[in-house]
Amino acid sequence: xxxxVKRMSCQPSAVFEVLADGWLYPVWVVGAxxxxxxDDAWPAPESALQHSVGVWPAVIDDETVSEEWAPPHxxxxxxxxxxxxxxxxxxxxxxxxxxxxxxxxxxxxAGPGDWVPRILTEPMLYLRNRETLRRLAYIAEGRQPSTFxxxxxxxxxxx
Numbered sequence: 001x002x003x004x005v006k007r008m009s010c011q012p013s014a015v016f017e018v019l020a021d022g023w024l025y026p027v028w029v030v031g032a033x034x035x036x037x038x039d040d041a042w043p044a045p046e047s048a049l050q051h052s053v054g055v056w057p058a059v060i061d062d063e064t065v066s067e068e069w070a071p072p073h074x075x076x077x078x079x080x081x082x083x084x085x086x087x088x089x090x091x092x093x094x095x096x097x098x099x100x101x102x103x104x105x106x107x108x109x110a111g112p113g114d115w116v117p118r119i120l121t122e123p124m125l126y127l128r129n130r131e132t133l134r135r136l137a138y139i140a141e142g143r144q145p146s147t148f149x150x151x152x153x154x155x156x157x158x159x
Contacts, residue, residue, distance in 0.1 A: 002107065002122055002126050003103065004133055005104075005133075006134070006137060007096060007101055008137045012094070012100045013072045014143045015072070015093050015102055015136065015140045016071035016093070022035065025064070027139060029132055030129075034059075037049075042066065045066050049063060051064060060083075062081050064078065064080065064089075072093055073094070074093070076088065076091075086108070086110040089106045090104070091104050102137075104129050106125055
């Protein structure tokens, strides 16, 4: 099982706001290239995201299904990318100081990806999920209210 942890300068709720917006999936998930549809019930368990993975012309249409949704602490998804297979992705979030710790765990559960020895898949998953957490942090941290009160935040008097 691949496991990555990242400290983020945001509240756990900001992370879950990003996870709840299915249309943002290809922005933070490395390998996802586009969204085709998001169930109205997303991220409720059993709801799905219709996405594509890969780079044109080798693009595969598939889906990710929500298995558990417990904000602001835990989300579990089953990401599909056939013919490579399926993986269970668990995201745990804990408050930490003024921010939070986010842990992502991924392990293959079906298909060829589950048959390959872990010694070969773990390094690739680790690097992929390190970048995935970095992207997730950029979005979640960007959702925080600004505390900047410089010249650009002053009110301009009307003429």
